[in-house]
Amino acid sequence: MSVTSRSHAENDYDAFAEAYAAENETSLINAYYTRPAILDLAGDVSGRRILDAGCGAGPLFQALRDRGADMTGFDLSAKMVELARKRLGDDAALRVADIGKPLPFPDDEFDDVVAALVLHYLEDWAAPLAELRRVLKPGGRLILAVNHPIIFKLVHPEADYFATVKWSDEYSFNGQTTELTYWHRPLHAMTDAFTAAGFRTSVVSEPHPAPGARERFPEELAGKTAFLCFLFFVLEAA
Numbered sequence: 001m002s003v004t005s006r007s008h009a010e011n012d013y014d015a016f017a018e019a020y021a022a023e024n025e026t027s028l029i030n031a032y033y034t035r036p037a038i039l040d041l042a043g044d045v046s047g048r049r050i051l052d053a054g055c056g057a058g059p060l061f062q063a064l065r066d067r068g069a070d071m072t073g074f075d076l077s078a079k080m081v082e083l084a085r086k087r088l089g090d091d092a093a094l095r096v097a098d099i100g101k102p103l104p105f106p107d108d109e110f111d112d113v114v115a116a117l118v119l120h121y122l123e124d125w126a127a128p129l130a131e132l133r134r135v136l137k138p139g140g141r142l143i144l145a146v147n148h149p150i151i152f153k154l155v156h157p158e159a160d161y162f163a164t165v166k167w168s169d170e171y172s173f174n175g176q177t178t179e180l181t182y183w184h185r186p187l188h189a190m191t192d193a194f195t196a197a198g199f200r201t202s203v204v205s206e207p208h209p210a211p212g213a214r215e216r217f218p219e220e221l222a223g224k225t226a227f228l229c230f231l232f233f234v235l236e237a238a
Contacts (some may be wrong), residue, residue: 023173050111055073074096101127103134116145123164129142164186200238
């Protein structure tokens with residue numbers, strides 16, 4: 001779940017890979033929200049060939065593999081791939097690759113692609129979505145999570161929601177502070193990009209946290225049934 005295309009030192013996951021991976025294991029946002037939501041959307045994956053695009057340190061790869069999927073993963077961060085290999089074993093199909101460039105996989109190779117918290121780092125979605133469509137079998141699924149577009153407007157109420165805008169925010173991962181830079185785009189720009197790349201949108205989801213989240217994070221979830229954070233899609237390769 002780390003960025004798979006970047007420029008210069010922006011979003012350099014190599015610099016904070018270990019801290020991010022450690023935080024990712026138990027955090028509300030990752031362990032009790034993003035991964036459970038992706039797994040729910042994926043459903044029964046036994047025997048399906050799945051590509052984890054932006055696999056990070058491999059927790060989603062492992063969870064899908066444990067459910068019987070035949071997994072392949074890539075990330076731009078060499079350090080993240082190193083951590084994923086330690087987690088998943090030397091025989092895991094992992095490599096360093098950039099979602100913003102041609103991917104090192106044949107056409108029609110996968111039944112599903114998961115891209116959790118990847119695309120919102122990219123200004124251009126056309127080339128990455130075209131590559132993900134290329135490596136999917138006809139009828140295959142792209143399951144993805146991105147920043148909910150309302151978040152940018154909540155953080156910057158004076159901003160133009162309908163513009164595609166670069167913005168940054170500061171985060172602390174396991175005690176290490178870093179800045180992440182995103183590209184906001186309105187919802188219609190997302191769905192237009194999906195259609196242009198040859199996808200049909202079958203699910204749009206704003207999920208609740210997973211069971212156990214309320215007990216583990218009582219302060220963060222006090223008075224809430226759900227919260228605005230990421231937006232989840234299931235797209236079908238037309």
